[in-house]
Amino acid sequence: MEDYLPGVPSRSIGEWLTSLGLEQYARHFIENSVDLSVVRDLTEKDLQELGVLLGHRRKILRAIAELPRPSAASYGPAAKALRKEAERRRLTVMFCDLVGSAALAARLDPEDMREVIRAYNGCIAEVIGRHEGTVVRYLGDGALAYFGYPRAHEDDAERAVRAGLALVEAVAALPTRTGDPARARVGVATGTVVIGNVADEDPANRGTIIGETPNLAQRLQAIAEAGSVVISSGTRRLTGGLFDYRDLGCVTLKGWSEPVPAWQVLGPSAIASRFEALRNKPPIPPLGRDEEIERLLRRWRYAVQGEGRAVLLTGEPGIGKSHLALELERRLGDERHFSVRCFCSAHHTNSVLFPVIGHLAMAARLERADSATKRRAKLKALIARAGIVGEESFALLADLLSLPPDPQQGIARLPPQKQKERTVAALLAQLEGLAASRPVLVIFEDLQWIDPTSLELLALAVERIPPLRVLLMMTARPEFVPPWPGHAHVTTIPLTRLSRSDGAALVERVTAGKALPPEVMKQILARTDGIPLFIEELTKTVLESDWLRERGSDYVLGGALPPLAIPATLDASLMARLDRLASVREVAQIGAVIGREFSYELLSAVAGLPRDKLEEALFQLVRSGLVFCRGEIPDAVYTFKHTLVRDAAYAQLLKGRLSQIHAAIAEAIEKGLGEIADGQPELLAHHLSEAGLVARAIPYWLRAGQRAATRFANLEAVAHLERGIDAMERLPPGSAKDRLELDLHLTLGPCLIAARGHASRECVASFIRSRELCERLGDVAEYPQVISWLVSASIMRAELAEAQQGAATLVDLAEARGNRPAFLSAARAEAMILLFTGRLPQANEMAERAIKAFETSDEETKLAARTAGQDAGAAILALDSWILWALGHIDRSVGRMNASLRRAESIQHPHTSAYVAHYASLLHILRGEPDAGLGHAERCLALADEHGFAQFAALARAERAICQSASDPLLQTLRDAMRMLDEWFGSGMQLGITVLVCPTLLNCGQATQALDFIERAIAAIERNGERLFEAELCRFKARALLLCNAQGALTGAEDLLRRALATARGQEARSLELRAAIDMAALFADQGRREEACGVLAPVYQWFTEGSETGDLRNARELLERL
Known part of the structure; x- marks a missing residue:
């Protein structure tokens, strides 16, 4: 069947070209499989590749525009150019309107008006085609065009704006037969749409667009003044500083409930560099490019000494080529030299010497408002710097810049080829003249878009520069193949992707030093592959979203992290x-x-x-x-x-x-x-x-979570299990659904404990849901374990009364069922509650029961007891080491801790190892051994960072800061400790163990801040009954009062120390009693009350039978000797 155009008698492409008087091109069209079915899709670039001359290209494009539009019944090539299937994509839409067409039609004969509309449509087709957009349909005196469909370009928004500016200018030049100029107005908008055959299989629906973007473009066009282009915020963001704008503010548009920001485009900006134009802020030194910068500077030093060098920087888009070029120029800012910057353009790949013309116009500071005489004077001054004063050279460069010839100069017009050769020679002479005066840095960017004549010029420059004081620095994408052969003075430097650490540093630079949540940082680095531009833009997208909120010097997630959208x-x-x-x-x-x-x-x-x-x-x-x-x-x-x-x-x-x-x-x-x-x-x-x-899907999510959990990949396990839980809502109700959901939560529990801590909101919510499911199902074997989780959460949130009740119930339940794993968890929980409420002998008794039960259990039972998040044996041994230390059994305490560390080492369970390292660090801090405590804190932190244990990461950093403050009492150390404790509180933890920061505050001389902290801690004790460190708080408060040296400080301090002694004795907390006695004795000794001092300290000191070389006992012994 013959190719056809709707409304045109069936004929061949050759016949159609013959009707235009262009039959000489028929062979080229046929050889390239261009027939009438695709003729509507041809752009100016396509015609150029077919070898069609400029004037003939214009003729063909006008003929295409005048072809009858296809109807829905006979939709032809224009529709075939658009894809059949619908898809999502970001699209720039242009609406163009002929202003005053109704009035024009009233003044013209219909046949004359038809000619105006045909010329207008031809103008639209030519301009849109030249900028590689697609005219979708003509709407009487208007037109709809897409940029970015059916084929996208990286600069579609820019192309649309340039096309809009060119269109209003071209329409103004159309004849109207009324004497008045035609005027067009254009609206441009960019956004995400669904496009394609979105309704049915009718070809007329191909290219149908769904979304607000086309409506927005149409409304913006409606508010535009005649002869102007108005764009949306989405387009404005993508075009950056490429154009000059007039801010129209927020305008009211029909169909929009809120005013919409809009800008009128005034014209291209004077910024030649795309890199600079598309960034709002001045560029800062690139990261991870020290080696490349040093190589460039080394070649510059050769050039300065008269050994010219050329460097070609290559790399994919966004890798940082332009940034590196700009950084080199910045580094040379203080050196006396000439700088020549030439920028190739994707829109001017066939514009002769376009980058050179841009440089000359910029260097001469030519302005639109300048007269021809002034422009010639500026150009003459520019070329005089190179010592070029010849009339022919000036005339050639003036002609290159399209300046009208000086009527007083009679330079003969040369043949085109001779004109080109002499122009290139004049430009090379300009470079040589500049280099004779001072060193020259030539930056030639984006060679993948260079026009043929500029490439000839560049190749000649590469040949000429060895004896010149010139560094020629060129940038190109990998597809560019240099035409010059290999030379010793030419170096190619391929830019590689940034390392992970440099990528993270770049993210922190974009966030102005504020730390992102680890999971956000991880996703940014994973998805940007070390491409600097990708890293910057994706980070900006995250910061502009509503996912994050600021907390101090960090960002935190306001909820679950969604998949990051493409910027x-x-x-x-x-x-x-x-x-x-x-x-x-x-x-x-x-x-x-x-x-x-x-x-x-x-x-x-x-x-x-x-x-x-x-x-x-x-x-x-x-x-x-x-x-x-x-x-x-x-x-x-x-x-x-x-x-x-x-x-x-x-x-x-x-x-x-x-x-x-x-x-x-x-x-x-x-x-x-x-x-x-x-x-x-x-x-x-x-x-x-x-x-x-x-x-x-859900059983596979459960299997995935279980598999990840066995590999200690807790964060991955949590993600899999939460996906499964989220999907449960879509299943019908019933016991099978409840059992499956419970299995998910039972697997999730230990992983959440490890990743986020018992007291986190996510943990508590999962525990409560597990309890509900157990009670709904009835007689579930795992019910005691769920209750033990809730008890642990209450302990860590300092809800000790509730925890005590739950633990007692759990012990009875576990013993009644003969559930030894549940008993181990329950006994440990009750021992912890007794410890923190200050009932130390009872805590030790319960801990000993748990240790005995664990030691007499088989390995299967021991593993089953690990559902609490840690190995039950290692955990109860670590807990008992604290109890024994507080009771005054100093050496036995260390023995218990060593046994806990050995157990953790033997089972190779990361969360248990972190747990025990945390307890060991705090034990040594309590014993006054910061060096040993620091080692365990570092071990805990390493495990926490490796496995994502957020709770232990915060605690370990605080412990590290506390240990460091013992030998380095600096305010920064103090701030580190306080910030980490804020994280601890932020995760839901409220335990009074945070009082250990008080010595840090006092060592840094922050007595007032310490008093505030202590008052809040004492209030918390009264509120929740957590009395383990009540004596210590009284002691610290006494020290703070003495440091403040306020009126009545001595009396107040003595009262507080008496309270500390009484509290410690009541708890049988001998180690805390000893510390209170030391401080009381020292206070009495300072007042000359030596006998009272001995009476307070000696009985307490004499009670101890172990730990004689620990810091507290040494201090007591030395004080008694002085007394």
């Missing part, structure tokens, strides 16, 4: 990479749904393509650089080069199509790839969940 500033660039491979896009999308990494085996099972077609598609993806391949088919594994490229491919798919692909992947795994289901159950669970098959 708007990167979306177009990523889509452009995918659209270059439209023919294999579906294969890339299926791979993206599988994950960043996908195997040939799984992809082939899902794609359903013949082997040869699938392998060809994969070959194209690898060749494009979008994916890497490891291994040979059929064992090959493919990886997306960038996580964000994978995300962009995934984001294009609509929800329905996504569900289909996820379901196909899950089916392929279940039926043919059982090793994935066994080794990566979370992968199968994910695909089943995304396919909406939650009933099948």
